[in-house]
Amino acid sequence: MTALTSRTVARLHPAQRDDIGDLITRRPLPGPDLPQVDPFLFLNHHGPQTYPPNNRGLPFGPHPHRGFETVTFILEGELSHADSGGGESIIGPGGVQWMTAGSGLIHAELSPASFKRDGGPMEILQLWVNLPSRLKMTAPNYVGLQAADIPKVALDDGRVTVEAVSGRWAGTEAPIQSLIDIQMAVVRLKAGGRLETPVAPDRNVFLYVVRGDVSVGGAPVPAWHLAALNDDGDAVRIEASSDAVVLLGHAAPIGEPVFAHGPFVMNTREEIIQAVQDYQAGRFGPPPPV
Template sequence: MSFRAIEKVFRNNHAHWVGDGFRVKQYFPLNQPETFYQRFSPFILLDYNEPFFFRATPFEVGVGPHPHRGFETVTFAFAGKVEHGDNLGNSGVIEPGDIQWMTAGGGILHKEYHEKEFSKKDRILHMIQLWVNLPRKDKMTNPKYQAITADQMGKYFSEDERFKLIVYAGEVNGINGPASTFSPMNIYKVDIAKGRTETFLEPADYNTGLLVLAGEVKINGDSSAKATDFVLFENDGKPFNITGVEEHSEVFILSGQPLNEPVVQSGPFVMSTREELRQAAHDFKSGKFGSLDF
């Protein structure tokens, strides 16, 4: 059997701080050409906060109120607790296995912190924030918020528990994820034991990549990928497989149908034209997104 070829492996060793609560490695768009917006559409940004130890503090730790327009922010919690609040009154805390899926649409202000009691303890935070582009026709849609808990996810556990599949969005091997999306995509996590091999098939036109969260795996039987490696596949319509190398490995997989539309990004805004970016900045500065006091 021939497999979906690997186009590139990103090994990002540089981390930076987002606010004072998230120490992230950004795989894209940082250090990627502007054409990468099309290459990995509809996914715009991937920030990975690998497991990181924080000391206890009585103070808020995170990112204060800030705007977004034109896309969705999706936060996946693997360890720790993240608290969200926005100026539309949505709020919630995500714990390990949960996700929060915020559609910024036409404009929203939000903030993200370590949950208050969690921040008072020595702790480990492990999470991903993903930005998902909206189709041009939906960029000014009404903002909304999906709080999805671990028990709502689509799941498959093998009888020997050497393979676990968690589906957040889309459909994978007959398992459906709960998230509502504006364009077709499959987002899922694989937990795999040493020596176990599992095969996955994504549509030929879907842009597909994976991030190794823990351990080490073989891709297609020969290419090794270790924790914090991001693997981008070619779009050749072939299956790919994952084999566990260490006793326990975890892999996060993104696959989505490209929007095939113009993309421009500036700070917290992702639009289709430069004029739309200027309008977004003007609307924020003139108060049309609402008050930062929430």
């Protein structure tokens, strides 16, 4: 068997601090020099922080989306989801919410009443993934996964755990098989742990270090940094020098124009205008009760 060649790091992109009220928020994508990692468009890293009892919770009341997907990783705390298509759940620590906005949804992402009453730790990642023009008006869909629904693949003598969210990882099929073959996982590494996973050369890699210190292809990548990788190998190699958590995904680039305006991501200005008009006309359905 031919040995895999690890991709090297092209550049590190630090997450920019951009708090939303009292919600600690860091955003590595888009960044000053990185508009997207096609098809990955946007990542908000909320927390980590601890909410006191009798808090107001998360501020993301009903709002619309069209033309892409949101993938929300609840690392700590709880997140309540409700949308105009009837999707509804409360997802706890280690769970994931995968929402296909497609032709249009209104959704709310809020803290459940128990969290607002009692408080506690909270850390959430939300990733936006683009859809190609042929799928932008696909039917909306929502899947809520609890931690127990996500396969945990132990590697490197237990020093690495891959939480397989979408696609296939180390021979294990994930619960989500996405519309555009997105491979997505949360990787937890103990100090000294090493992961080598094959990635075809024609796919873009999304790699964000949530916590801890790792090296990628031999180059150090600290916490709160997104590593843009060169297309110079057929694998991604991550080694941890401390306990670490990494958000790791890869997908084939879409290669289409991106015209984004607030919560809508389309290909042209005219499609954005139509999205706004459709939303204002009530064609996204009734806002979910909150």
